[in-house]
Amino acid sequence: MTQIRYTKDHEYIRLDGEIAVVGISDHAQSQLGDVVFVELPAIGAKLAKGGEAAVVESVKAASEVYAPASGEVVAVNSALESEPSAINEDATGKGWLFRLKLANPAELDTLMDEAAYQEFLKTIA
Amino acid sequence: MSSPDLLKTPLHELHLELGARMVPFAGYDMPVQYPTGILAEHLHTRSAAGLFDVSHMGQAFLEGPNGARRFETLAPTDIGVQPIGRIRYTQLLNESGGILDDLMVARRAPRQGGEERLFLVVNAARKDEDFAHIRRLAPDLRLEPLAGRALIALQGPKAAEILARTWPRVAAMPFMTMTATGDEGDGIEGYFLSRSGYTGEDGFEISLPAGEAAAFVRRLLEDPEVRPIGLGARDSLRLEAGLCLYGHDIDETTSPIEAGLSWSIPKRRREEGGFPGAERILREMADGPARRRVGLRPDGKAPAREGADIVGEEGRTIGRVTSGGFGPSVGAPIAMGYVESASAAPGGPVALMVRGKPLAARVAAMPFHPHAYFRGP
Numbered sequence: 001m002t003q004i005r006y007t008k009d010h011e012y013i014r015l016d017g018e019i020a021v022v023g024i025s026d027h028a029q030s031q032l033g034d035v036v037f038v039e040l041p042a043i044g045a046k047l048a049k050g051g052e053a054a055v056v057e058s059v060k061a062a063s064e065v066y067a068p069a070s071g072e073v074v075a076v077n078s079a080l081e082s083e084p085s086a087i088n089e090d091a092t093g094k095g096w097l098f099r100l101k102l103a104n105p106a107e108l109d110t111l112m113d114e115a116a117y118q119e120f121l122k123t124i125a
Numbered sequence: 126m127s128s129p130d131l132l133k134t135p136l137h138e139l140h141l142e143l144g145a146r147m148v149p150f151a152g153y154d155m156p157v158q159y160p161t162g163i164l165a166e167h168l169h170t171r172s173a174a175g176l177f178d179v180s181h182m183g184q185a186f187l188e189g190p191n192g193a194r195r196f197e198t199l200a201p202t203d204i205g206v207q208p209i210g211r212i213r214y215t216q217l218l219n220e221s222g223g224i225l226d227d228l229m230v231a232r233r234a235p236r237q238g239g240e241e242r243l244f245l246v247v248n249a250a251r252k253d254e255d256f257a258h259i260r261r262l263a264p265d266l267r268l269e270p271l272a273g274r275a276l277i278a279l280q281g282p283k284a285a286e287i288l289a290r291t292w293p294r295v296a297a298m299p300f301m302t303m304t305a306t307g308d309e310g311d312g313i314e315g316y317f318l319s320r321s322g323y324t325g326e327d328g329f330e331i332s333l334p335a336g337e338a339a340a341f342v343r344r345l346l347e348d349p350e351v352r353p354i355g356l357g358a359r360d361s362l363r364l365e366a367g368l369c370l371y372g373h374d375i376d377e378t379t380s381p382i383e384a385g386l387s388w389s390i391p392k393r394r395r396e397e398g399g400f401p402g403a404e405r406i407l408r409e410m411a412d413g414p415a416r417r418r419v420g421l422r423p424d425g426k427a428p429a430r431e432g433a434d435i436v437g438e439e440g441r442t443i444g445r446v447t448s449g450g451f452g453p454s455v456g457a458p459i460a461m462g463y464v465e466s467a468s469a470a471p472g473g474p475v476a477l478m479v480r481g482k483p484l485a486a487r488v489a490a491m492p493f494h495p496h497a498y499f500r501g502p
Contacts (some may be wrong), residue, residue, distance in 0.1 A: 033357070034164040036451040037426050037458070039480075055480065057428055059163040059451050060357050088162075103285070 004092065005068070005111035008088040010121065012092055013068040013100070013108065019075075019101045020108075022068060024056060027121055032058040035084040039096055040076040047071060054097050057082055058088065069107040071100035134180035135275045135303055135335040136342060141185045143353050150356055151249035151307030153181040166358035166454040170324055171494075174281040175288060175354035176345055183252025184274050184332055185245045186233070189266035192241035193232055193351075198441065199262050201381065201414075202230065203391040204243065209234050211302040211322055214389050216381050217255060222402025222409075223377040225258060226251040226371065226382070228330040229321060233465060241430045242315065244303070246276065246330070248371045252291075261402075280328030280362075283350045285499065288329055292318065294327065300498040320499060323359065325366025325461040325492055327499045333438035367420060367451045372445040373431060374418060374461060382409035383463065385418045416444060417469040420491040421477065423484050428458035429477035436476040443468050446477060454494045461491065 010028035014021045017031060029035065039055040040089045046051050047067035055063040076098045087095035102108075112120055131154035145156030156178065158166065158271060163404060169175055189195060194205035202215035209232045217225040221332055228247040235242050247255045252270070259268050279332060289296040295318055295406065303319040317332040345351050362372070370373045377385045380402070387395075387410065394400065425431055429452050435444040449460030461479070468475065473489045476483035 025421075033158060034162050036164075038334075039427065057451070059361055059453065062428070088237060104425060 004099040004114055005069045005108050006114075006120075007066070007111055009066050011065055011068045013111065014092070014110065015102075015105070016099075020069065020071070020100065020102055021096050021104065022053070022065075022098055022100055023064060023096040024091055025117070028063075029088050029095070032056060032061070032063055033088075034059050035087045038080045038087070038097065040078070040080070040086050041073045043073055043076060044114035045073045047073065047100065056097075064099060067100070068111060069100065069105075070103040072103070073098050073101045076102050126235065132181070134178055135338040136178045136180060136277075139339050139342060140178065140353075145353070145355060146358070151181055153249065155181060156355040158355070158357045159353050161352070163355070163357035163361060164453050166354045167350065167361050169352050170326060170354055170358060170362055171353070171454050172174050172282065173350040174279055174287055174328075174348075175358070176285040176342065176351050177274075177278040177280065177354050177359055178342075179200065179330070180275040180338065181243070181280050182276055183247040183248035183249065183255065184271040184276060185247075185270040186271065187243040187245055187254065187263075187266050188235075188240050188475030189263070190240050192266050193243055194245055195263055196230065197394070197402060199227075200230070200261060201390040201394045201403070202402075203393060204232060207232050210302050212302060212303055212319055216375075217258060217388065217437045218381070218390070218400060218402040218406070219377055221382045222380060222403050223232070224371070224375045224379055225377060227371055227386075228255070229319070231319065231395070233289070233303075233305070240269075244273050244332075250372060255348060266449070271332070274332050274336050275335045276326075276330060276332050277338065277342060278322055278328060279345065279351070280322045280324040280326045280354075282327060285329040285383075287345070287348055287350060288318070295320070297440055297502045298499075299501040300327070301404070314341060318488075323366075323368055325368070325496045326362075326363040327497050341354060353398055361446075361450060361453055364448055364450060365454055365492065365494040366496060367461065367493060369418070370448055379411055379418075379463070380405055381486060383414040383416055383418060392449055400426060411453045413466055415466060416463045417466050419448070419462055419469050420448070420471075420493060421446065421462060421475070421486050421492075422489040422490040423458045423460070423477060423486040425484065426458065427484055429460050429479050430487065433462075434478040435470050436463055436478060437465075438474060443475070449477075450492055459489075459493045460486075464488070
């Protein structure tokens with residue numbers, strides 16, 4: 001079973017074999033509101049954990065997305081260019097942002113699992 | 126959920142009941158959006174009717190002998206020669222012609238046996254400063270803040286039809302006029318109805334006793350054509366309409382001429398002056414201002430936000446974005462900002478600096494979405 005992990009900045013990362021899928025959490029999309037534009041990283045870009053990776057813009061504001069783990073961008077969800085609202089409709093599914101080839105899969109161990117993230121959301125409500 | 130330090134409007138409880146997300150704004154706990162979200166609220170206002178709580182704004186009566194003409198010494202308006210019921214958009218100016226606030230001023234019938242009377246609506250964040258300023262410059266007039274009144278706006282193509290069910294005569298009111306129930310003995314005393322707004326749509330702003338506001342709004346919301354709209358969509362609607370937001374697009378450093386508000390200064394005032402900052406205003410009208418507020422359309426889909434530098438063709442910074450975002454009815458990013466006057470012509474290419482990268486854009490005419498004001502039956 002694939003495991004989803006979250007950062008405190010509300011990114012998620014889900015390991016799918018060798019490759020990890022990155023996006024923003026359902027909580028993050030609901031806080032942002034209607035997404036109207038997404039700036040994605042370049043394929044081949046090497047991201048450091050915690051570094052700027054993408055920007056998600058709602059009607060109201062621009063929000064940075066940070067890399068939940070280090071690695072190389074191997075794919076981006078270019079469907080978001082014409083349909084950024086996919087993030088609102090299905091943040092952890094068709095609203096994914098990019099795929100990462102992880103440099104160090106052990107980095108995921110430092111992130112929250114679903115239960116821990118749900119607990120974390122209660123603390124910031 | 127809400128901070129105890131924030132002020133609440135008479136509709137606060139209703140906002141929470143409607144599931145609004147509340148944010149601090151000008152010292153008030155205000156709804157930024159309801160569960161449907163900003164895009165849907167924006168589009169609903171353009172197609173049917175949006176209901177806004179703007180009770181945080183400052184309302185006041187200003188009364189005194191020859192009061193309307195006297196008010197002209199504070200602002201470059203011609204309200205002194207307007208008939209009862211006419212509304213003017215104007216600005217309070219400082220001695221150097223900068224904008225202290227922008228406001229609506231309406232001529233109201235005097236109270237029985239009373240002096241000339243004006244009704245003012247000023248920005249929430251500026252009301253204390255504005256009222257102190259008016260009292261300082263016009264100590265002979267009596268300023269009465271109306272803290273016990275709520276203010277709601279009903280905006281959109283269905284607004285007139287909906288309000289006319291309660292007050293049939295509002296259907297024929299032209300844009301920028303106001304009437305009050307009781308004036309013609311046809312209803313409950315004390316509802317001030319203005320055909321005005323901040324969305325570019327036809328619509329009304331209704332001042333009413335605070336204690337009646339929640340019941341009045343609940344009744345309006347029973348109509349499926351009416352939906353509550355938060356500050357988020359209020360901002361995107363006014364941006365598409367090319368309207369200024371105080372503290373962002375205009376402030377104490379910008380003049381009404383730079384801001385493209387010279388349409389609000391009538392010919393007589395341009396010739397005669399006689400208001401604070403007149404020297405600068407008359408000079409800028411004659412020689413042209415050094416900078417101008419312009420519309421901006423990014424070529425792509427990325428929005429440019431407030432604070433982004435505007436770079437001219439030769440690579441030099443020529444101004445700054447003062448408001449920017451996504452226009453839901455335009456279907457594209459839109460912005461406004463100030464540029465050097467030489468670069469203010471619509472169509473001119475500029476670059477907007479977003480996250481360190483130049484975003485290609487063009488100077489654009491405003492409004493971005495056509496106004497739909499009701500000029501008369």
